[in-house]
Amino acid sequence: xxxxxxxxxxxAILLGNEAIARGIVESGCLVATAYPGTPSSxxxxxxxxxxxxLASPMAVEWGVNEKVAFEMALAASFTGVRSCAVMxxxxxxxxxxxxxxxxxxxxxxxMLLVTADDPGPHSSQxxxxxRYFAMFAKVPCFDPATGAEAKEMVFDAFDLSERFGIITMLxxxxxxxxxxxxxxxxxxxxxDEEAKFVKEPSRWVCLPASVKVxxxxxxxxxxxxxxxxxxxxxxxxxxxxxxKESVLGIVASGVSFSVVMDMLKGWGREDVSVLKIGTPHxxxxxxxxxxxxxxxxxxxxxETYPVMELQLPDRTGILGRWNGVVPxxxxxxxxxxxxxxxxxxxxxxxxxxxxxxxKQALEDLKVTxxxxxxxxxxxxxASFFSIRQALPNAVNPSDxxxxxxxxNQKAVDAVVDMGASVTMGSGFYLAHxxxxxxxxxxxxxxxxxxFHMGLPGLASAVYNRHSFxxxxxxxxxxxxxxxxxxxxxxxxxxxxxxxRKVDIEGACRGCGVTFVKTLEAYDVRxxxxxxxxxxxxxxxxxxxxxxxxxxxxxxxxxxxxSIPVRVDPxxxxxxxxxxxxxxxxxxxxxxETKKAFIDERFCVSxxxxxxxCPHGAIEAVQEEGR
Amino acid sequence: MQYxxxxxxxxxxxxxxxxxxxxxxDRGAEAIGSEVHGMAQRGGSVVSHFKIGDYQSPLVQAxxxxxxxxxxxxxxxRNLHFLRDGGSLVVNIHDEKAFExxxxxxxxxxxxxxxxxxxxxxxxxxHMGGNFLFLNVLLAGAMCASGVTDLAFDEVAAAVKELSxxxxxxxxxxxxxxxxxxx
Numbered sequence: 001x002x003x004x005x006x007x008x009x010x011x012a013i014l015l016g017n018e019a020i021a022r023g024i025v026e027s028g029c030l031v032a033t034a035y036p037g038t039p040s041s042x043x044x045x046x047x048x049x050x051x052x053x054l055a056s057p058m059a060v061e062w063g064v065n066e067k068v069a070f071e072m073a074l075a076a077s078f079t080g081v082r083s084c085a086v087m088x089x090x091x092x093x094x095x096x097x098x099x100x101x102x103x104x105x106x107x108x109x110x111m112l113l114v115t116a117d118d119p120g121p122h123s124s125q126x127x128x129x130x131r132y133f134a135m136f137a138k139v140p141c142f143d144p145a146t147g148a149e150a151k152e153m154v155f156d157a158f159d160l161s162e163r164f165g166i167i168t169m170l171x172x173x174x175x176x177x178x179x180x181x182x183x184x185x186x187x188x189x190x191x192d193e194e195a196k197f198v199k200e201p202s203r204w205v206c207l208p209a210s211v212k213v214x215x216x217x218x219x220x221x222x223x224x225x226x227x228x229x230x231x232x233x234x235x236x237x238x239x240x241x242x243x244k245e246s247v248l249g250i251v252a253s254g255v256s257f258s259v260v261m262d263m264l265k266g267w268g269r270e271d272v273s274v275l276k277i278g279t280p281h282x283x284x285x286x287x288x289x290x291x292x293x294x295x296x297x298x299x300x301x302x303e304t305y306p307v308m309e310l311q312l313p314d315r316t317g318i319l320g321r322w323n324g325v326v327p328x329x330x331x332x333x334x335x336x337x338x339x340x341x342x343x344x345x346x347x348x349x350x351x352x353x354x355x356x357x358x359k360q361a362l363e364d365l366k367v368t369x370x371x372x373x374x375x376x377x378x379x380x381x382a383s384f385f386s387i388r389q390a391l392p393n394a395v396n397p398s399d400x401x402x403x404x405x406x407x408n409q410k411a412v413d414a415v416v417d418m419g420a421s422v423t424m425g426s427g428f429y430l431a432h433x434x435x436x437x438x439x440x441x442x443x444x445x446x447x448x449x450x451f452h453m454g455l456p457g458l459a460s461a462v463y464n465r466h467s468f469x470x471x472x473x474x475x476x477x478x479x480x481x482x483x484x485x486x487x488x489x490x491x492x493x494x495x496x497x498x499x500r501k502v503d504i505e506g507a508c509r510g511c512g513v514t515f516v517k518t519l520e521a522y523d524v525r526x527x528x529x530x531x532x533x534x535x536x537x538x539x540x541x542x543x544x545x546x547x548x549x550x551x552x553x554x555x556x557x558x559x560x561x562s563i564p565v566r567v568d569p570x571x572x573x574x575x576x577x578x579x580x581x582x583x584x585x586x587x588x589x590x591x592e593t594k595k596a597f598i599d600e601r602f603c604v605s606x607x608x609x610x611x612x613c614p615h616g617a618i619e620a621v622q623e624e625g626r
Numbered sequence: 627m628q629y630x631x632x633x634x635x636x637x638x639x640x641x642x643x644x645x646x647x648x649x650x651x652d653r654g655a656e657a658i659g660s661e662v663h664g665m666a667q668r669g670g671s672v673v674s675h676f677k678i679g680d681y682q683s684p685l686v687q688a689x690x691x692x693x694x695x696x697x698x699x700x701x702x703x704r705n706l707h708f709l710r711d712g713g714s715l716v717v718n719i720h721d722e723k724a725f726e727x728x729x730x731x732x733x734x735x736x737x738x739x740x741x742x743x744x745x746x747x748x749x750x751x752x753h754m755g756g757n758f759l760f761l762n763v764l765l766a767g768a769m770c771a772s773g774v775t776d777l778a779f780d781e782v783a784a785a786v787k788e789l790s791x792x793x794x795x796x797x798x799x800x801x802x803x804x805x806x807x808x809x
Contacts (some may be wrong), residue, residue: 289800
């Protein structure tokens, strides 16, 4: 069984995600799985790192998608060992099916689901609140206010899971995931369980008949856990009472609690009582209603949906999202909370508002926020240029990843969720076919996303005979989330753990695709040719054609030849073609001279833009170096 | 002490938070901060927060930062609202003319904001063969020399050394010194 190798308790400055990872390893978890997604991505690599350091025997693996990851962890729990699945909030949409079922089981080993939310959102297509999902599935949820608290909650979430035989959710939000803070490092808490799956069909086979037993049992568990949250979890659920007579009561969960505490301290207010709730579902109702009864008025602060508010039997007089006092969307930044609190406390929100002088200066200097862009030298930029130039009239569905930024090159027309580039390719084809019209469709998807959810759509398109081109932009990594491995890479997280590479071309042919061509993404002349050829093939044969654009991500710092470039001002006519369709941080437009120029602060000398200018104004500089 | 660090995704901004975190840890001080990862990092505007002292929230409220460290002058100007009255901007500049804008100068004067500028790109072009990846270490040196923080040069140097790969040790020391003397 597991031995304790690491006995020194020390402090370290950790990212919130690393703190959560440390908690997972110290908890004696034996199977940890995930699919990367901001803001959760750093958790699993940190689990692997700490598992290596503490010599844990645990398995640490990326699933090809969140559903796969979740189900691997769930089965491990069936055997009696502790398991954990990690994902971002929209990842739980993908894993929703097993998650809803999982709640009904009387689990054996503790199972923790870490779902990272993204109020704002900063890097997501929605700002949905996973606590709502916990409520939907009738699963207990912990909502940490800091990274250090998140780590502590991991231990309690595992214990609670085993005590009640129920999956538990830890719901950090982006400011907890990406906070950096000093955290205590401990040892692995030794546990005796090993994998022992006992055949008990009535327990592990979910049939309608078993739901008749399991659902009422789940309801009882929720009420028992609510009682536990009322009485045993004062380290997460507690009141910070006003030192003077209270003029306002605030019920706060997650990072909003931390923000409020710093704000009240900064404002020197001692006449506000705050009730911190770290377990928003099931809500410790008695604690909350008793607190409310003692306050002249009560404000609820939580991100992003009114989950605590919704659980109140009576919301009369509550200040929060239901009555519009708290905005219905967006992150509760300190400035937002200040603007809510200040009028309630009869004071100014403070400095930091918009200043007319600064506003004018920004206008004079033409300073605007920089939008995210593909990195200089990014192979996707070259691929998008080829695709857009080959078939300017095509519809271009795309997918979730760095390449969503192809929208800057007018080469991305629609994005929905992971894998939808392929299925939208089918949908656009069908709509035109049924209307008796035709329009080329070129979908773009990345290597990791292709394995995540692209494959089912591709099999469906082959089966149903849909004409479109699927361009797989293979940069040999999961780039947007920081460069995680995936099946097309083949490496694994733990030291000494061997994986196997899954061949994209083979997977496509296996699905029945007969046109599969692979090319160097930087070669835009060839790229244009092959895209045009693929569409002709798809159209004539009534089947999807696949083109794989291959070149490593620049974040992997690939060895490649350096081709310094310059713009010849004599040849540049200021048409902005390169800005509009190539859109590189290193190639910018001077509004005064009306010419493009190379911004050497960002240019990485990939040389691709030489093939981009229709007037030949971008040229390779002959002498090496600058 | 509350820091806001701004720039463009890919400039190595996260490293500065790590340096500040390491220093706080070595001093035995409490520290908490917030970073940006993911889509928001890809070449777009990036804002990091870092607070040393008795704080619970990782975020600096607008109007409360003591120091604004800007890797890009445009981002620096755009985020001046984070500074408290009398706070300090430490900024990498590539176009001095911007800081001659009368509206900007009046705003800075009105709020008592001190500006400490360093021509990071010129310095790295001249001394480091144009390797702009050293910008973060250069600015750490400049911030240290500006006197707007209580950070000692040796303390910063030790943190940079510990947090970077050994092969960059000499170069980082050189760049840190360069930033320190540039001020």
